[in-house]
Amino acid sequence: MxxxxxxxxxxxxxxxxxxxxxxxxxxxxxxxxxxxxxxxxxxxxxxxxxxxxxxxxxxxQPNRAARVLNGQLTRSIALIVPDVADRFFSAISHAVQETARANGYVVLLAASNNDPENEAALIEQMTYHPVDGILLVPADSKRKHLTVTASSGIPLVAIDRRIEVAKADSVEVNNRRGARAGVEHLVHHGCKRIVCVAQNSQLPTIRERIAGYQECLRRAKLPPAKTLHVTDEAEAKDVLITLLLSRRRPDALFTTNNSATICTIDILDRTDMKIGRDVALVGFDDVEFYTLLHPSITAIRQPTAELGETSARLLLQRIHGDPLPPQVHSILPVDLIIRESCGCERRDPLPNHT
The missing domain is CATH 1.10.260.40 (lambda repressor-like DNA-binding domains)
Incomplete structure (x- = not known):
């Protein structure tokens, strides 16, 4: 051509x-x-x-206001997540699809595989499909293509991770406060050497959780925070085993997401360290099978269904031109679910809103 x-x-x-x-x-x-x-x-x-x-x-970019007035909406929205197999994102995806279906919309679901280049290509494909709006969990909140998308006129809502390079709606949880609640619980157990195990620490959500962990230690006047920044399971295994076998091993671990928690549980098992006895553990993100482990795992639970539903409803409001502020940032509370891994006795978990 x-x-x-x-x-x-x-x-x-x-x-x-x-x-x-x-x-x-x-x-x-x-x-x-x-x-x-x-x-x-x-x-x-x-x-x-x-x-x-x-x-x-x-x-x-077609004039979306004109399309609404002319009844030319496609009744479809895009949802782009880093990984559809991840329990957290699959739960959000399910809630988005249920909310969309209840409002007469279909959802085109795609995975970026945590690759910003893949994400940019998917956004472009979805834009010209066309869809009426995009829900996005950004792979990297600072990439230039997000600026272009946010200014294109197509309704855009970021889920879990706020876009840092452009003005766009977002729905997330109170990551900092949730991390503080988890670490404070460890402090109340008398833990003094609390190490943070952080995966994907470049993400704004993880940075907020690390900040909450650090704030809690400062308030408790404990030694300066030690954060292990790991990129994958192999690296986590090396640094954690070295740390756990050292003379100044930690008496507690705070993990910043479910993948870091699962990796840490595996490594503690390999070193024959008893969780809740030799070392306490609190993880950010609750996973169903944590209750099946012995000991069961104390975790900060995110409202995944509410994240998906709130995001979808906000996007639909934007699509239909409902009166809203120029930017909407919804921050949802989290729950500290207390189980045995921090030293507590087994009990039915009661929500503790933070």
Whole structure:
């Protein structure tokens, strides 16, 4: 196909392209562009390809307000998560799909595999599908493509991780306060050498949890915080085994997410250290099988269903033009679920809102 070039017929750099600009570049009538955007059947394949090429070349975004007024919504939304197999994200995905279905929408689910480049490509594909809005758990909250997406006009809601490079709606939990609650519980047990095991510490959620851990130790006037920043299970195994076999081994561990917790449990088992006796453990993120372990694992539980439902409802409000503030940041509470791994006796877990 002939290269359309970067500038056409007086279109100025930095000017947001219009439907008329697309029509001029594709050498068709504006009505034809509109028909292609709305998947009208009476457009030839060759013409449709020219129009789509012009749309991509100009980075044209349809006027969503006009589409709402004309009843041209697709009744579909995109959900992009880092990993659909992860229990946390699968629970959120289920809640999003249930909320969308109850409102007459379908959800196009995709996984970025925690790769920002994959994520950027998925966003572009979803934008031109088209969908009416995007729910996103950012792989990297500081990437440039998020700035472009947030300013494109398509409704966007970030879940779990706030976008740091652009103004966009978000729904997350109180990570810092939840971490403080978990570490405070360890302090109340008399623990003095509390080490934080952090995976994916570049993420804003993990940074907030580390900050909450550090704040708690300062308040308790305990020795300076020691945080183990690990990237994968192999690295975690090496550093943790070295630490646990040292003369100044920790008497408690605080893990920043479920993958770090599961890895730590495995390593403690390999070193024949008894959780709750030799070392206390509190993890951020609660997983169902924690109750089946002996000892059962104390954890900070996130409201995954509420995260998904609140995010989906907010996105639908944006799609339909409901009156809302320019930016909405919803912060949901978490629960400290006390079990045996911190030294407590087994009991039925009672929510402790933080």
């Amino acid at each position: 002939k290269n359309l070039g970067k500038h056409h017929d007086g279109l100025k750099f930095g000017k947001r392209p219009t439907l008329e600009d697309v029509a001029r570049v594709a050498k068709v009538a504006p009505m034809t562009v509109s028909r292609v955007i709305t998947n009208h059947p009476y457009v030839s394949q060759n013409t449709a390809e020219r129009v789509r090429a012009a749309i991509l070349q100009l980075n044209y």
